[in-house]
Amino acid sequence: QQQVKQSPQSLIVQKGGISIINCAYENTAFDYFPWYQQFPGKGPALLIAIRPDVSEKKEGRFTISFNKSAKQFSLHIMDSQPGDSATYFCAASHNNDMRFGAGTRLTVKP
Amino acid sequence: DTEVTQTPKHLVMGMTNKKSLKCEQHMGHRAMYWYKQKAKKPPELMFVYSYEKLSINESVPSRFSPECPNSSLLNLHLHALQPEDSALYLCASSQVNRGETQYFGPGTRLLVL
Numbered sequence: 001q002q003q004v005k006q007s008p009q010s011l012i013v014q015k016g017g018i019s020i021i022n023c024a025y026e027n028t029a030f031d032y033f034p035w036y037q038q039f040p041g042k043g044p045a046l047l048i049a050i051r052p053d054v055s056e057k058k059e060g061r062f063t064i065s066f067n068k069s070a071k072q073f074s075l076h077i078m079d080s081q082p083g084d085s086a087t088y089f090c091a092a093s094h095n096n097d098m099r100f101g102a103g104t105r106l107t108v109k110p
Numbered sequence: 111d112t113e114v115t116q117t118p119k120h121l122v123m124g125m126t127n128k129k130s131l132k133c134e135q136h137m138g139h140r141a142m143y144w145y146k147q148k149a150k151k152p153p154e155l156m157f158v159y160s161y162e163k164l165s166i167n168e169s170v171p172s173r174f175s176p177e178c179p180n181s182s183l184l185n186l187h188l189h190a191l192q193p194e195d196s197a198l199y200l201c202a203s204s205q206v207n208r209g210e211t212q213y214f215g216p217g218t219r220l221l222v223l
Contacts, residue, residue, distance in 0.1 A: 032209030043114075043200050043214035044153065051209055089152050096141050096204065097166060098212060100152035 003027055004092050006101025013108050019077040021104045023090035026071065030092035035064065035075050036100075038087045047088070048075070080108045113137075114215035116201050122221045125191060131218045133184040133201030142184040143212060144176060145200040153200055153214075159184065160206045191222045 006023045013019045023033075032051060036044035050057045050064045050073065057064045063076040077084055085108050090101040114135045123129050133142065141160050145153035158166035159178040173195075175187040184201055198219050202212040 034211060036214075041216075041219075043202075043216045045214065046211050049211060093209060093212075096143075096158055096160065096206065096210070096212075098155065100154075103150070103152050105150075 002102070003099040004090060004101040006090050006104060008104060009102065010105045011107070013080045013106065015080065015082060015108055015110050017080050017108075019075075019080045019084070019106055019108070021075045021088055021090065021106075022072065023074065023092075023101050024070075024072045025092045027092070027094070028071070029094045032093040032098075033064070033066065033073050034091050034093070034098075035062075036089045036091060038089065038103075044089060077106075080106075082108045082110050084108050114201055114203055114213050116199075116215035116218050118218060119216070120219045120221075122223065123188065123191065124223055125193075127191075128187070128189045130188065131186040131199055131201075131220075133186075133203075133215055134182055135203040135213070135215075136182055137203060137213065138181075139203035139205055139213075140181055141204045141206045141210070141212075142178060143202040143204075144174075144184070144186050145202065145214075147198040147200055147217070149197075157186075188220075191220075193222050196220055196222045 034049035035047045038044045061078045066073040144156040147153045157176045177185040198217040200217045201215045204210040204212040
């Protein structure tokens with residue numbers, strides 16, 4: 001049973017463009033929503049995270065938008081760069097029990 | 111220092127072998143995790159240890175046996191694995207509190223022949 005649904009499965013963006021990845025969850029007990037970036041052969045690395053009492057969080061070129069009533073959250077990558085090409089996972093966590101979305105493979109073309 | 115280390119990086123084993131994966135962190139985290147990740151799939155939670163005690167076991171087959179000998183170390187003992195167990199095994203650690211970031215190691219790439 002997939003507890004976190006993520007879309008799109010893959011995304012191709014031109015350099016300088018905006019990359020948008022969406023996630024939705026069902027379990028209202030989730031209270032922490034991180035995004036992880038994973039390069040081939042590496043472990044996931046935390047990119048940015050948000051708690052449900054905040055609707056938006058920005059760190060550099062990365063922004064999370066969070067809609068608690070809709071149980072949805074999204075990642076925006078501004079000014080996308082070829083070095084951002086990786087797989088991105090959204091996740092939702094409660095009491096150290098974290099569940100991942102299926103992942104989005106982002107390709108940024110130069 | 112936000113580093114989680116895992117050894118070995120790669121492991122090839124037969125179905126009758128016994129081997130162990132090791133994970134270590136020195137961030138003072140008291141929660142440690144094992145995840146399994148198949149190619150082009152998200153990490154799947156296997157086990158969670160909180161304060162060196164097993165708190166979550168996601169119905170993992172008994173051929174996988176976790177162990178947390180102290181607050182810095184986490185082992186995963188492997189015995190009689192199947193070829194479908196071939197995957198990247200990730201270790202992570204975090205504080206034991208609501209909504210804490212999990213820090214992942216680089217993983218052990220396991221191939222079962």
